[in-house]
Amino acid sequence: MPRETSLVTIIGEDSYKKLRSSRCLLVGAGGIGSELLKDIILMEFGEIHIVDLDTIDLSNLNRQFLFRQKDIKQPKSTTAVKAVQHFNNSKLVPYQGNVMDISTFPLHWFEQFDIIFNALDNLAARRYVNKISQFLSLPLIESGTAGFDGYMQPIIPGKTECFECTKKETPKTFPVCTIRSTPSQPIHCIVWAKNFLFNQLFASETSGNEDDNDQDWGTDDAEEIKRIKQETNELYELQKIIISRDASRIPEILNKLFIQDINKLLAIENLWKTRTKPVPLSDSQINTPTKTAQSASNSVGTIQEQISNFINITQKLMDRYPKEQNHIEFDKDDADTLEFVATAANIRSHIFNIPMKSVFDIKQIAGNIIPAIATTNAIVAGASSLISLRVLNLLKYAPTTKYTDLNMAFTAKASNLSQNRYLSNPKLAPPNKNCPVCSKVCRGVIKLSSDCLNKMKLSDFVVLIREKYSYPQDISLLDASNQRLLFDYDFEDLNDRTLSEINLGNGSIILFSDEEGDTMIRKAIELFLDVDDELPCNTCSLPDVEVPLIKANNSPSKNEEEEKNEKGADVVATTNSHGKDGIVILDDDEGEITIDAEPINGSKKRPVDTEISEAPSNKRTKLVNEPTNSDIVELD
Amino acid sequence: MERYDRQLRLWGALGQDSLNRSRVCVVGPATPLLQEVFKNLVLAGISSLTWLKVECAVQSGSLFLAELKKDLEPLASKQLEYEENDLRKTLQQPQYDWTRFSVVILTCIGEQTAMLDLNEIRRQRGTKFPPVLNTFVSGFYGYIYLVLSETHFVLQAHPDSKKYDLRLQNPWPELINYVDTFDLSKMDIATFSGIPYTVLLMKCIAKLERDGNNGRITIDQMKKVLDQICLPLGNDVIYEPNYVEAKRYAYLACSQNDCCKELEDLLRNLEISDYGNDWHDTYNYEILTLLLTLKNIAKENGELSFQPLTGTLPDMESTTENYIRLKKLYEVKAKLDKSRVEESLARSKKKVSQDVLETFCSHYGEVRKILPPKSDLLGIFSTSNALLDALVMVQFWEQPAVTAEDKDEFIGLRVDDNYSVMAFFGGAVVQEAIKLITHHYVPIDNLFLYNGINNSSATYKI
Numbered sequence A: 001m002p003r004e005t006s007l008v009t010i011i012g013e014d015s016y017k018k019l020r021s022s023r024c025l026l027v028g029a030g031g032i033g034s035e036l037l038k039d040i041i042l043m044e045f046g047e048i049h050i051v052d053l054d055t056i057d058l059s060n061l062n063r064q065f066l067f068r069q070k071d072i073k074q075p076k077s078t079t080a081v082k083a084v085q086h087f088n089n090s091k092l093v094p095y096q097g098n099v100m101d102i103s104t105f106p107l108h109w110f111e112q113f114d115i116i117f118n119a120l121d122n123l124a125a126r127r128y129v130n131k132i133s134q135f136l137s138l139p140l141i142e143s144g145t146a147g148f149d150g151y152m153q154p155i156i157p158g159k160t161e162c163f164e165c166t167k168k169e170t171p172k173t174f175p176v177c178t179i180r181s182t183p184s185q186p187i188h189c190i191v192w193a194k195n196f197l198f199n200q201l202f203a204s205e206t207s208g209n210e211d212d213n214d215q216d217w218g219t220d221d222a223e224e225i226k227r228i229k230q231e232t233n234e235l236y237e238l239q240k241i242i243i244s245r246d247a248s249r250i251p252e253i254l255n256k257l258f259i260q261d262i263n264k265l266l267a268i269e270n271l272w273k274t275r276t277k278p279v280p281l282s283d284s285q286i287n288t289p290t291k292t293a294q295s296a297s298n299s300v301g302t303i304q305e306q307i308s309n310f311i312n313i314t315q316k317l318m319d320r321y322p323k324e325q326n327h328i329e330f331d332k333d334d335a336d337t338l339e340f341v342a343t344a345a346n347i348r349s350h351i352f353n354i355p356m357k358s359v360f361d362i363k364q365i366a367g368n369i370i371p372a373i374a375t376t377n378a379i380v381a382g383a384s385s386l387i388s389l390r391v392l393n394l395l396k397y398a399p400t401t402k403y404t405d406l407n408m409a410f411t412a413k414a415s416n417l418s419q420n421r422y423l424s425n426p427k428l429a430p431p432n433k434n435c436p437v438c439s440k441v442c443r444g445v446i447k448l449s450s451d452c453l454n455k456m457k458l459s460d461f462v463v464l465i466r467e468k469y470s471y472p473q474d475i476s477l478l479d480a481s482n483q484r485l486l487f488d489y490d491f492e493d494l495n496d497r498t499l500s501e502i503n504l505g506n507g508s509i510i511l512f513s514d515e516e517g518d519t520m521i522r523k524a525i526e527l528f529l530d531v532d533d534e535l536p537c538n539t540c541s542l543p544d545v546e547v548p549l550i551k552a553n554n555s556p557s558k559n560e561e562e563e564k565n566e567k568g569a570d571v572v573a574t575t576n577s578h579g580k581d582g583i584v585i586l587d588d589d590e591g592e593i594t595i596d597a598e599p600i601n602g603s604k605k606r607p608v609d610t611e612i613s614e615a616p617s618n619k620r621t622k623l624v625n626e627p628t629n630s631d632i633v634e635l636d
Numbered sequence B: 001m002e003r004y005d006r007q008l009r010l011w012g013a014l015g016q017d018s019l020n021r022s023r024v025c026v027v028g029p030a031t032p033l034l035q036e037v038f039k040n041l042v043l044a045g046i047s048s049l050t051w052l053k054v055e056c057a058v059q060s061g062s063l064f065l066a067e068l069k070k071d072l073e074p075l076a077s078k079q080l081e082y083e084e085n086d087l088r089k090t091l092q093q094p095q096y097d098w099t100r101f102s103v104v105i106l107t108c109i110g111e112q113t114a115m116l117d118l119n120e121i122r123r124q125r126g127t128k129f130p131p132v133l134n135t136f137v138s139g140f141y142g143y144i145y146l147v148l149s150e151t152h153f154v155l156q157a158h159p160d161s162k163k164y165d166l167r168l169q170n171p172w173p174e175l176i177n178y179v180d181t182f183d184l185s186k187m188d189i190a191t192f193s194g195i196p197y198t199v200l201l202m203k204c205i206a207k208l209e210r211d212g213n214n215g216r217i218t219i220d221q222m223k224k225v226l227d228q229i230c231l232p233l234g235n236d237v238i239y240e241p242n243y244v245e246a247k248r249y250a251y252l253a254c255s256q257n258d259c260c261k262e263l264e265d266l267l268r269n270l271e272i273s274d275y276g277n278d279w280h281d282t283y284n285y286e287i288l289t290l291l292l293t294l295k296n297i298a299k300e301n302g303e304l305s306f307q308p309l310t311g312t313l314p315d316m317e318s319t320t321e322n323y324i325r326l327k328k329l330y331e332v333k334a335k336l337d338k339s340r341v342e343e344s345l346a347r348s349k350k351k352v353s354q355d356v357l358e359t360f361c362s363h364y365g366e367v368r369k370i371l372p373p374k375s376d377l378l379g380i381f382s383t384s385n386a387l388l389d390a391l392v393m394v395q396f397w398e399q400p401a402v403t404a405e406d407k408d409e410f411i412g413l414r415v416d417d418n419y420s421v422m423a424f425f426g427g428a429v430v431q432e433a434i435k436l437i438t439h440h441y442v443p444i445d446n447l448f449l450y451n452g453i454n455n456s457s458a459t460y461k462i
């Protein structure tokens, strides 16, 4: 459907043409993602590809305008695309999948895009996409929100700071399906226990007397209505147990939550292809009474103790429930509600093979979860889509001469009057010279055909790289994804193996370093192996990257500090990529007086960096040597 | 499972309840800004939406308003009431009920007469008129202007750094007794390490007072006295976590308690007699009533001020027993203070809802007020701000869709509407509406300007 457009008048014919022929990737179709999708469609990008792993959950509906009741449990990416059809003038391509899944989204797949928008809810994926953007020199617009706080940061590889250049108080939120179906960290279970279970049992309105026929289901699909009804009814059943004040029925709650529901999840086989399967509680665990274990708030206790504590605390809350007008609010300072959330979270953790936490830890975590809200998402998405015009240099009257002239944006919580600003807009900084992701090493992509992977010997591979970038004889080669030493002057055991035999494959990142230079050394290079079956046989094409000589670590140098960090870089890179999953833990209402407090989720980046960089370089080799050998033994 | 569960943490059950009962009036032509405002309001969970339409000659491309309204329709009989009226006709109805709205949002009003008429209606209704958020966007720029008719009270400002109400400088008798149960001169380090740091700080303050120090205490003084009273137990005392905490929080003893001045500030410039019972917003009335009650209680007791103890104690290093005893003291005192407020309210025959009373008593320090501006809706016409001036020119007097000119003082001001900037403003103006409706967070006071070319912004008072 042709629509009249005003964008031509804003950006001019040439730029408009350019925009219509650009392809962008939107990672995430959640809160910010659905806002962004609408904004960039209306900005008329030629082609928009959307990747999201999640399906839609009821609690999304108040922040994500593209989704309706009938869409619950549908993939976000495809539903979002369907929902925008009526105002869409771009080619939309949805994918349900994990952007970090290299087999679905190999590196060369990313190459088709002109720009990437991150609308992600976890740190690991943010870091991953940042890395991809660095390898491919693709501009990335990074964004996030938590409550009234939000930020937007354009990242232009080589020109401006990358996502990892500075430690930021990054607002992060949690993916809902992780909470409801596939928790992998204690926080996921805590959020489930607090925001979902507790509220359902003690803080929600009883809705049993509603007339079904009068209900707006938002869908005519009888199956769907049945399923939603069933879900609602089951939860209502649990609440009825609370209302009954019949403590002997508490095991029914345990049975529903920790056996039946887990079995239902287990039946969805797709979920467990790459994850450890949860193990439901057994009937005997639920029905075997143990003596009340009043464990201290800073210890964890056994699963059996957690179960009996759950039964006791549920009974206590049951008794409180009618006295408090059938509504108990979670409050981390209300010991009973905290205990309930802690035990429920721990039982769930146990089931999903996640370490249990002490009540004290859970209090810290549960008190600090900040939800995302629609308005902040709208503000940040607006700013993100807007800046893309300048990143792609489509505004003739505001040309982008230097990328460091662009601005990022942080929204300030309460339009703080004393500071007289609503959002701050620092100019983009140049890359941080010590950033392990964008600056410490050179970077490039090796294009390989899979037959080459199976045939090429490591020794030949080393020679190829050495010659291409003029490295000296003495070099080291690491598998950077797990710090596995593959080759150096006194470790040549793997020389006759092929690349696939030493477990290198699509998505592997290797680090090639000069170990010889005295005063001047060749800068290290990080190479991404992009295996592409479309390539002709025997392809192994190395990227044209200029790898400069730099001052060596042991040479007397003014920039000693800088050089020192240089050595630690490779190690730090992995430390980071193993980072914790992103959850909002901002020091909000405990936020107190502590100006010097470490953020709970504070990055340990710096200490690790210093510690390791101070070690002499041969010690580093040793450090990685041992796990390497054992790894290799298994291969035989 | 509630749709709005997640929002509760930001503005509490009371705030969400206000949102769920709120009625918002949006005035303006069908523009992308209007549809963004609609969407954000509906997502926030308001109960009624009224659109006062302005017919617009220039139709903007990026509209999915028709679909959006279709989505709203099924909600109409249930959670959401929705109605549409013509603005011009509405302005001519002298009996039109404007007071039912929680907030009025003006989006891209291009006619000066509409602005004049609305301003006149507003003037005639006195304080009984909802807050008006006037917003306009052109090209890469825009403004939001808040015009209050009555003083707006923020129940909880949620400042970035929250202070605990510890009463270190003016402890009540039970707290003094508690502090006195710890005799540092007769104690080993093990026992010492179980004392909450607030007790140590109060001992320091008491010692400074005994030593004749009456003025403002400095951090250095506190740290010195802390060592004087702790080091006799042994030099290792400096490794005890409660000692470390005491040192870190020593500054808490130094901030003067200015609650009396704060209360006076809050009550200043309120022409209360003018308002009578004519408050548009019940919460504003209730918060003012509570502030006046505090003043009364102080007067009745011949004190300078009365401030209810909030009753929350931060986590700290201590034995569980010591901590629980201390926590109880704070809770009991807080309950007592709250009942004094309740009694005083009853005596003066005033009613305040229980929820507001509770939040007020436990977050007294977060109450803020915003006075109505000296100017009115027409304040935007007489300004010395160059950007606002330029925007107002475009809004009321220039033809839209002039192409960009390099010489322009504001590059990209006179270009066509840009959806992203509209989306930004749709978010920002509803954010302000939420703050006004929930009485949580401090709204813009009173003009916000934005430049989308470089994301800069500023807040002014006009």
Ligand SMILES: [Zn+2]
Binding pocket: A161, A162, A163, A164, A165, A166, A431, A432, A435, A436, A437, A438, A439
């Ligand atoms: Zn970087």
